Amino acid sequence: MRRKQMLVERLRxxxxxxxxxxxxxxxxISQEGEHLNPNEILGRAQTIRPGLGRATVYRTxxxxxxxxxxxxxxxxxxxxxxxxxxxxHHHLVCSECGRIIxxxxxxxxxxVHDLRExxxxxxxxxxxxxxxVCAACRKLQEANEFKSR
Amino acid sequence: MRRKQMLVERLRxxxxxxxxxxxxxxxxISQEGEHLNPNEILGRAQTIRPGLGRATVYRTxxxxxxxxxxxxxxxxxxxxxxxxxxxxHHHLVCSECGRIIxxxxxxxxxxVHDLRExxxxxxxxxxxxxxxVCAACRKLQEANEFKSR
DNA sequence: CTGATTGCAAAAATTTTGCAAGCCT
DNA sequence: AGGCTTGCAAAATTTTTGCAATCAG
Numbered sequence: 001m002r003r004k005q006m007l008v009e010r011l012r013x014x015x016x017x018x019x020x021x022x023x024x025x026x027x028x029i030s031q032e033g034e035h036l037n038p039n040e041i042l043g044r045a046q047t048i049r050p051g052l053g054r055a056t057v058y059r060t061x062x063x064x065x066x067x068x069x070x071x072x073x074x075x076x077x078x079x080x081x082x083x084x085x086x087x088x089h090h091h092l093v094c095s096e097c098g099r100i101i102x103x104x105x106x107x108x109x110x111x112v113h114d115l116r117e118x119x120x121x122x123x124x125x126x127x128x129x130x131x132x133v134c135a136a137c138r139k140l141q142e143a144n145e146f147k148s149r
Numbered sequence: 150m151r152r153k154q155m156l157v158e159r160l161r162x163x164x165x166x167x168x169x170x171x172x173x174x175x176x177x178i179s180q181e182g183e184h185l186n187p188n189e190i191l192g193r194a195q196t197i198r199p200g201l202g203r204a205t206v207y208r209t210x211x212x213x214x215x216x217x218x219x220x221x222x223x224x225x226x227x228x229x230x231x232x233x234x235x236x237x238h239h240h241l242v243c244s245e246c247g248r249i250i251x252x253x254x255x256x257x258x259x260x261v262h263d264l265r266e267x268x269x270x271x272x273x274x275x276x277x278x279x280x281x282v283c284a285a286c287r288k289l290q291e292a293n294e295f296k297s298r
Numbered sequence: 299c300t301g302a303t304t305g306c307a308a309a310a311a312t313t314t315t316g317c318a319a320g321c322c323t
Numbered sequence: 324a325g326g327c328t329t330g331c332a333a334a335a336t337t338t339t340t341g342c343a344a345t346c347a348g
Contacts, residue, residue, distance in 0.1 A: 017322050017327060038312080053330040058313060068244045071280060074221040074229055079312070079338090085244075085280060092270050095217045095234075101268055107256045108277060119250055120284035121241050128257060129276045131220060131234060135269035166302060166347050187337080202305040207338060228313090228337070 004030040007069055014067055024049035025060045029070060035081035035100070068124050075100055075129075085125045092130050096137035153179040156218055163216055173198040174209045178219060184230035184249070217273050224249055224278075234274045241279050245286035 007026050012018055024045040028036070036044070042057045061082060064070040072080040075093050083089055088108055092101040108126045115121055156175050161167055173194040177185070185193070191206045210231060213219040220234040224242055232238055237257055241250040257275045264270060282290070 019322065019328065021329065051330075054312095055314075055331080056329060059328085066244065068280060068282075071244075072223040074223050080223055080229075092264065092268055092272075094270070095215065095220075095273075101270070103264065103268070105260075105263075107260060108279070110256060111254075112279070114254075115241060115252065115279060119241055119252070121243070121250070121279070121281050122283075122287055123241075123279045123281035124244075125280045127276070127278045127280070130257070130261070130264060130270070130272045131217060131274045131276070132270050132272035133217075134271075138271055168303065168347065170304065200305075203337095204306080204339075205304060208303085 007064075010067055010069060011063070014063075016063060020049055021045075021052050021056045022060050024052055025057060025064075029064065029082070029084065035073065035075065035083050037079055037081050041082065071125070071127070073127060073129075083127075088126045088128065090128045092132065092134075094134040094137055095131055096133050096140070099134055099136075101134075156213075159216060159218060160212070163212075165212060169198055170194075170201050170205045171209050173201055174206060174213075178213070178231070178233065184222065184224065184232050186228055186230050190231065220274070220276070222276060222278075232276075237275045237277065239277045241281065241283075243283035243286055244280055245282050245289070248283055248285075250283075 004026055007030060008018055008023070011022065011026075016022070025041060027048055028041055028044045032044075038054075038057055038061060041061070042052065042054050045057060046052050061070065061072075065072065065082075065085075068085050070082045071085040072082055073089075075081060075091065075098070078098075088106050090103050090106050092103065093099075106126075106128055108128050112123045112126075116123060153175055156179055157167055157172070160171065160175075165171070174190060176197055177190055177193045181193075187203075187206055187210060190210070191201065191203050194206060195201045210219065210221075214221065214231075214234075217234050219231045221229040221231055222238075224230060224240065224247070237255050239252050239255050241252065242248075255275075255277055257277055261272045261275075265272060
């Protein structure tokens with residue numbers, strides 16, 4: 001995949017060695033549209049490279065985060081999930097059931113230039129999350145209110 | 150503080166009992182403009198209510214997250230930090246040094262109505278984070294590049 | 299009163315670290 | 324060859340859970 005090759009380059013340029021364990025993690029990261037936690041990343045990367053150690057995944061994720069390639073987010077209850085940092089991520093998160101809906105349109109881009117001016121900040125990506133209650137959970141809530149009367 | 154009273158009400162309305170431990174946590178949450186991790190919340194809440202247990206903080210944070218009062222975010226390396234969920238949060242996060250800059254203006258509000266229409270999602274708050282490199286870290290990077298030539 | 303809540307201690311889960319062996323470059 | 328990387332196992336941290344005692348309503 002082209003995307004993976006670009007990531008490999010970024011690692012290499014930053015002075016890191018390109019090793020099979022790192023390639024396995026990169027493969028997983030670059031393939032997934034989903035959000036994965038470290039444990040899931042380990043599992044999937046192990047199908048590519050059996051014997052891959054958990055510590056290596058953490059160490060690689062740290063590097064990738066440092067380089068701005070991935071980024072941990074919190075969503076719902078569970079622990080951290082890693083997403084590709086490039087570009088933007090846009091989620092609707094239901095605070096009741098934890099469901100995540102992705103959407104594309106985003107007005108954040110408009111702000112990048114202004115923020116760069118004001119704060120002298122070189123922006124490479126963004127995350128926009130809306131929190132609220134999804135339709136299904138609202139129905140449940142209404143049902144419960146009704147019941148409790 | 151007025152803010153705290155509102156939170157107390159929301160807890161009460163949701164059917165939770167108002168107890169000293171919960172009040173202590175609410176006090177900390179409502180006072181802080183900062184982002185706090187569970188451990189810091191415990192520490193501060195214990196100055197209000199010595200003997201407060203760590204588990205209670207976690208349990209309370211879970212409730213508050215559920216109610217959409219606070220929300221965990223990941224920023225920089227460390228673990229989760231809790232912020233008030235109400236309204237919006239807007240951060241610039243430096244991926245090099247982890248520095249966080251808050252800013253106010255936000256175009257996200259414009260999207261709320263549209264998203265509600267499209268996904269039937271009742272939006273209560275949002276988080277907008279821009280990731281990049283701050284001025285100081287860029288200077289450092291340039292210096293290092295220069296050195297390595 | 300009565301069930302929700304608490305603190306504690308133990309258990310789980312998650313993350314980090316030390317280190318000898320192995321692998322990129 | 325030399326130093327960065329790795330996997331492992333142990334350590335450290337963070338979070339969850341079981342339970343008897345306590346407390347809010």
